[in-house]
Amino acid sequence: MGVAPGCGGVGLAPGGLAQRSALPRVARGRGRGGRRREVPHEALERGDHGRRLLGGGRRSDNLELRAPVHHGVQRLSWLAVPDVPVLDHDAVLEAVKPAAAIERVGEAFVAHHLGDWVMPAKVYLPSPGWGDFRAMPARGGGLALLKWITSFPHNPERGLPTVTGVVCLSDAETGEPLMLLDARSVTALRTGAVAAVAARALAREEAERCGIIGCGLHGAWTARSLAAAGYADGICHDPDAGAAERLAAELGWRAGTLPQALACDVVSCVTPGRAVVVEAGDLRPGLHLNMLGADGPGKAEATPAAVASCALFCDEWAQASHGGELTGAIESGLVTREDVTDLGAVLAGGAPGRPGPDAVTLFDSTGLAIQDLAVAAAAHAAWRDGAVEAQTVRL
Amino acid sequence: MGVAPGCGGVGLAPGGLAQRSALPRVARGRGRGGRRREVPHEALERGDHGRRLLGGGRRSDNLELRAPVHHGVQRLSWLAVPDVPVLDHDAVLEAVKPAAAIERVGEAFVAHHLGDWVMPAKVYLPSPGWGDFRAMPARGGGLALLKWITSFPHNPERGLPTVTGVVCLSDAETGEPLMLLDARSVTALRTGAVAAVAARALAREEAERCGIIGCGLHGAWTARSLAAAGYADGICHDPDAGAAERLAAELGWRAGTLPQALACDVVSCVTPGRAVVVEAGDLRPGLHLNMLGADGPGKAEATPAAVASCALFCDEWAQASHGGELTGAIESGLVTREDVTDLGAVLAGGAPGRPGPDAVTLFDSTGLAIQDLAVAAAAHAAWRDGAVEAQTVRL
Numbered sequence: 001m002g003v004a005p006g007c008g009g010v011g012l013a014p015g016g017l018a019q020r021s022a023l024p025r026v027a028r029g030r031g032r033g034g035r036r037r038e039v040p041h042e043a044l045e046r047g048d049h050g051r052r053l054l055g056g057g058r059r060s061d062n063l064e065l066r067a068p069v070h071h072g073v074q075r076l077s078w079l080a081v082p083d084v085p086v087l088d089h090d091a092v093l094e095a096v097k098p099a100a101a102i103e104r105v106g107e108a109f110v111a112h113h114l115g116d117w118v119m120p121a122k123v124y125l126p127s128p129g130w131g132d133f134r135a136m137p138a139r140g141g142g143l144a145l146l147k148w149i150t151s152f153p154h155n156p157e158r159g160l161p162t163v164t165g166v167v168c169l170s171d172a173e174t175g176e177p178l179m180l181l182d183a184r185s186v187t188a189l190r191t192g193a194v195a196a197v198a199a200r201a202l203a204r205e206e207a208e209r210c211g212i213i214g215c216g217l218h219g220a221w222t223a224r225s226l227a228a229a230g231y232a233d234g235i236c237h238d239p240d241a242g243a244a245e246r247l248a249a250e251l252g253w254r255a256g257t258l259p260q261a262l263a264c265d266v267v268s269c270v271t272p273g274r275a276v277v278v279e280a281g282d283l284r285p286g287l288h289l290n291m292l293g294a295d296g297p298g299k300a301e302a303t304p305a306a307v308a309s310c311a312l313f314c315d316e317w318a319q320a321s322h323g324g325e326l327t328g329a330i331e332s333g334l335v336t337r338e339d340v341t342d343l344g345a346v347l348a349g350g351a352p353g354r355p356g357p358d359a360v361t362l363f364d365s366t367g368l369a370i371q372d373l374a375v376a377a378a379a380h381a382a383w384r385d386g387a388v389e390a391q392t393v394r395l
Numbered sequence: 396m397g398v399a400p401g402c403g404g405v406g407l408a409p410g411g412l413a414q415r416s417a418l419p420r421v422a423r424g425r426g427r428g429g430r431r432r433e434v435p436h437e438a439l440e441r442g443d444h445g446r447r448l449l450g451g452g453r454r455s456d457n458l459e460l461r462a463p464v465h466h467g468v469q470r471l472s473w474l475a476v477p478d479v480p481v482l483d484h485d486a487v488l489e490a491v492k493p494a495a496a497i498e499r500v501g502e503a504f505v506a507h508h509l510g511d512w513v514m515p516a517k518v519y520l521p522s523p524g525w526g527d528f529r530a531m532p533a534r535g536g537g538l539a540l541l542k543w544i545t546s547f548p549h550n551p552e553r554g555l556p557t558v559t560g561v562v563c564l565s566d567a568e569t570g571e572p573l574m575l576l577d578a579r580s581v582t583a584l585r586t587g588a589v590a591a592v593a594a595r596a597l598a599r600e601e602a603e604r605c606g607i608i609g610c611g612l613h614g615a616w617t618a619r620s621l622a623a624a625g626y627a628d629g630i631c632h633d634p635d636a637g638a639a640e641r642l643a644a645e646l647g648w649r650a651g652t653l654p655q656a657l658a659c660d661v662v663s664c665v666t667p668g669r670a671v672v673v674e675a676g677d678l679r680p681g682l683h684l685n686m687l688g689a690d691g692p693g694k695a696e697a698t699p700a701a702v703a704s705c706a707l708f709c710d711e712w713a714q715a716s717h718g719g720e721l722t723g724a725i726e727s728g729l730v731t732r733e734d735v736t737d738l739g740a741v742l743a744g745g746a747p748g749r750p751g752p753d754a755v756t757l758f759d760s761t762g763l764a765i766q767d768l769a770v771a772a773a774a775h776a777a778w779r780d781g782a783v784e785a786q787t788v789r790l
Contacts, residue, residue, distance in 0.1 A: 027442075084561075086789075088790055089789075123516075123532055133570060140502050165570070166479075174555055175560070199419070393483070394483040395484065
């Protein structure tokens with residue numbers, strides 16, 4: 001268990017507490033007065049239960065002295081357990097705007113390509129008949145993250161969001177939780193952001209107009225990110241015409257048909273992946289395609305033949321080849337590893353991007369924990385800098 | 396992304412909201428008045444921003460109407476987002492006592508053996524030079540769980556706990572987070588509990604005295620669990636004599652030497668696994684050994700020869716064979732799969748346990764997410780039944 005006998009706690013003589021509290025600790029990201037509450041790790045039946053407050057603390061109710069919890073006689077350990085700030089959906093969106101998400105996500109791809117940021121494979125936990133859970137860890141920049149997120153497609157029928165979950169951002173030196181965040185907002189920001197990162201890297205320089213196919217939650221954030229990246233004109237398409245019209249009105253773009261959307265310079269598909277929307281005949285010289293909808297086995301928005309006709313890029317090969325847009329073309333034998341370039345390699349300058357102005361480029365996005373880490377780190381920094389308020393919980 | 400165009404939100408006509416709110420939803424585990432706050436999934440610039448409160452709610456401040464967050468014109472979705480209860484370290488320990496943890500953990504092993512509870516492999520995320528993170532998912536009993544937990548052995552030098560983290564308990568039908576819990580307390584309870592479960596299943600019926608080797612956090616909880624299971628006499632040993640004495644005093648047991656602890660009927664080793672404490676010569680007929688300290692590659696508390704001399708049991712083969720007490724003996728060629736019985740099979744009646752009164756039984760515990768799920772579910776039930784108070788956060 002990693003517990004060293006005798007190191008789980010320290011027996012203190014009176015006065016010993018004063019010395020321990022004085023130990024310096026780098027306040028990593030704790031610019032708010034270092035709210036840290038000292039609590040007895042195990043209660044001591046005898047001796048002094050007095051406690052000291054570290055730092056001023058903005059939420060005095062969380063720092064009030066509480067009676068020690070008696071589990072019987074055990075050593076007294078003044079192991080500091082901090083309050084954890086929590087950002088809900090709206091606070092995340094207030095803390096991190098699309099432009100910031102684009103920048104941070106791009107940096108994360110480079111850092112991952114260089115090996116500085118690391119990411120084990122995401123773990124799927126199905127709930128048969130209902131949906132699935134995904135556990136997504138990553139480490140980088142002195143932080144670590146775990147995003148626990150869902151896809152439960154029947155939920156809207158019950159008035160619930162398809163995607164829910166929680167993100168824990170942790171300190172990579174101590175392992176301590178630093179912040180909890182709503183996962184839906186983090187996911188929406190980073191999904192939209194990568195579409196803009198890929199478009200900037202791979203679309204033609206003259207590209208101006210965006211086509212958005214699928215105007216649900218993530219399609220909307222894709223459109224907002226592309227608008228934030230400077231694409232001033234676009235066509236929004238959705239089988240729900242109202243959804244397309246509302247998104248278009250928000251951005252000053254237009255609603256249109258599927259062919260109209262496909263005729264744009266940068267086309268982003270953000271559909272559930274249950275039906276193909278791009279066929280080989282839809283491809284035009286100079287097109288850049290962002291394929292964001294297929295994020296698990298069995299989903300596809302383009303035919304294998306269409307995929308195989310493009311200059312191919314992906315966020316991460318293992319994910320894209322097993323549960324992304326590329327999977328069908330790979331299984332058909334039309335595409336191999338050598339045909340696909342990692343976006344991070346392009347951004348880091350280690351691999352070429354668009355082959356030429358007439359090429360059709362396709363970026364397969366399956367969603368990486370490093371993207372979530374980028375956005376969560378940005379949100380934490382914004383809170384630390386006072387840009388947004390957080391709730392607080394004790395763990 | 397699992398988003399169906401048009402299903403991420405619903406355009407509502409006036410009066411439409413009343414109908415949507417009336418949709419029945421089974422209040423799974425929400426016996427506290429179904430605190431559910433309806434928030435705009437995307438803000439609508441035009442139309443009615445009025446909101447309805449569902450349920451009474453005990454924390455009215457969290458249910459006060461807030462101004463919608465404007466992300467521009469987008470459809471209005473009254474997707475209900477509930478407040479999430481949070482149990483801190485002390486609340487978990489108040490909610491779940493060792494006796495209850497023993498019962499629930501035993502049931503979880505049976506359910507897992509029967510295939511009703513499922514558990515993907517835990518994921519390790521190292522933080523080189525500091526420690527490691529573990530992401531542990533599981534599903535069962537209508538619930539799902541993700542425990543994000545750490546082992547950072549240098550932390551006590553900084554006045555911090557070695558083990559920290561957070562647990563998210565979720566609804567397996569909707570994916571929604573149901574509760575957040577402190578991970579340290581859940582882990583301590585389930586680690587101690589499995590020692591008692593294994594002792595009850597594998598030790599001799601006449602076994603009376605417990606030896607506890609390693610009196611840190613998890614050693615203490617192991618001892619408490621065994622005491623709760625009815626073992627009235629024990630010897631506590633730790634290189635830190637004070638730690639052993641305090642634990643012994645708490646339980647009415649005695650502190651003693653390593654040989655004295657090893658001479659007991661049920662011996663539980665709960666050390667960091669950096670040094671062997673059990674050798675072949677320490678084994679006596681009728682002994683039952685719980686090996687709880689080795690929970691990752693490179694750790695061992697017994698020699699391979701000692702391990703190979705025992706009737707062997709494990710919590711889960713993949714974990715035990717790659718990062719548990721059995722690993723060294725397997726790598727030495729002394730032990731194979733056929734030599735090891737799953738504890739869940741014994742508890743379910745599908746495999747024999749102790750071969751006879753003179754056998755030496757060894758149970759290798761590496762720590763399973765299903766154990767965490769068992770304890771977290773028990774804590775949630777206790778909260779739902781009003782046995783403990785929870786904090787609340789919005790996601």
